Amino acid sequence: MIPTSGIAAYDAASPLAPWRFDRRDVGAQDVHIQVLFCGICHSDLHTVRGEWGPCAYPQVPGHEVVGRVVSVGAGVTRWKAGDLVGVGCMVDSCQSCQPCGDGLEQYCDTGMTGTYGSREKETGRPTQGGYSSDIVVNEKFILRVPEHLDPAAVAPLLCAGITTWSPLRQWKVGKGSRVGVVGIGGLGHMAVKLAAALGAHVVVLTTSPSKADDARRLGAHEVVVSKDAQAKKGLRNSLDLIIDTVGTPHDIDSEMQLLRLDGTLVLLGGSPEPHPAPGAFTFIMKRRRLAGSLIGGIAETQEMLDFCGLHGITADIELIAADAVNDAYERMLKSDVKYRFVIDLGTLSAE
Structure with a gap:
């Protein structure tokens, strides 16, 4: 022993x-x-x-x-x-x-x-x-x-790295992709770094206006305060993928409205209580999807580490x-x- x-x-x-x-x-x-x-x-x-x-x-x-x-x-x-x-x-x-x-x-x-x-x-x-x-x-x-x-x-x-890398790879994020990141914490800050390094246009949604400058430092191209209804309206039907890292119940219906045709909202935060369910027409009208993702496999994790080594990315x-x-x-x-x-x-x- x-x-x-x-x-x-x-x-x-x-x-x-x-x-x-x-x-x-x-x-x-x-x-x-x-x-x-x-x-x-x-x-x-x-x-x-x-x-x-x-x-x-x-x-x-x-x-x-x-x-x-x-x-x-x-x-x-x-x-x-x-x-x-x-x-x-x-x-x-x-x-x-x-x-x-x-x-x-x-x-x-x-x-x-x-x-x-x-x-x-x-x-x-x-x-x-x-x-x-x-x-x-x-x-x-x-x-x-x-x-x-x-x-x-x-x-x-x-x-935090592999948990955000896996959905970015699963949904084939790259140049030309528009990715939203909800929440800027341990997971969210890695999602921004990795999505930006993959060549995506990154939009951060946060409840904290004070995090805007830091979000841009991490690689975000746009920052929208979640409580700003007018700003969120301007993002409607514009995102291919949204990475939601928030671990408490919140309004995901309004987030899904930001997805374009065939867009996907991926939940990463382990909320102990259920989120309010999106309405059926939120899915139907743009063939949107709601998904989840759990860390990543060993090969995928090594791929992420190698990518971070190549691009100088750390937490x-x-x-x-x-x-x-x-x-x-x-x-x-x-x-x-x-x-x-x-x-x-x-x-x-x-x-």
């Missing part, structure tokens, strides 16, 4: 606190990684507070992991000690169903194994995430990180020490971050 230091939730209400636990021994197909940085995703907070269902405590969150390979199993051929690698939202799947065969492991018919909050196939124990000193992962679920990028700012790409982050995690959670609830907290695991106490 591998002694590991981590930051865990012990129940749904208490602050996160240090926890010592053991990682499994390195199996034939496993890779042992020293964690350098881990992003803080809003999903981490929802999970440890029990807002998305029962949670096995103690629970170490974190699925935006960048680190260095320490050692590899006897059967590993893809990785070696010293490689800079990443681990995203999943660490295993059945690897035999049709979605897995198609490189869509996130849609595994028997359910992917989440980086935390799931069960290890090897041990049956709860999986523990990246707010930790070490992690052991099957070699097939590890990503190569471009060495020339800031590894701390790469960490959020393993969730906008605030790097924090391990003992600042609880403050970061409280600030995240207030949207007081631009645009992702990342933990420096080098500050994690081994006690």
Whole structure:
């Protein structure tokens, strides 16, 4: 077993606190990684507070992991000690169903194994995430990180990056595309960067007029305040794709009115309550579609990382020490971050 230091939730209400636990021994197909940085995703907070269902405590969150390979199993051929690698939202799947065969492991018919909050196939124990000193992962679920990028700012790409990249690729965004992005947070700021780098004309819709200048800095060509009915009316029937990153119930009917013929609104935000349903004629009159998307497969995630390496794209982050995690959670609830907290695991106490 591998002694590991981590930051865990012990129940749904208490602050996160240090926890010592053991990682499994390195199996034939496993890779042992020293964690350098881990992003803080809003999903981490929802999970440890029990807002998305029962949670096995103690629970170490974190699925935006960048680190260095320490050692590899006897059967590993893809990785070696010293490689800079990443681990995203999943660490295993059945690897035999049709979605897995198609490189869509996130849609595994028997359910992917989440980086935390799931069960290890090897041990049956709860999986523990990246707010930790070490992690052991099957070699097939590890990503190569471009060495020339800031590894701390790469960490959020393993969730926020791939979550927005996947729908952009699925709906074939490129030069000439008109893409709307709803919400400028951890996901939204990556959607703007990636869509702009793909050559799209990017329109940001935000409830915060104060975010207009920053949205343009990120790559937006237009910014529309969602409460400005006249400005939204001018966008009607003009967008090919809308990436909606907002995780609370809101009016998606008015967003769908902005789509042109055969346009698609993709929901990425995991709202715990349902959105008000759009009217039937919103779909019928322009053959519009309402869809959802879940992270991305391993091959697609590597494609995204390679694209970011080529274009010099990383997340906008605030790097924090391990003992600042609880403050970061409280600030995240207030949207007081631009645009992702990342933990420096080098500050994690081994006690």
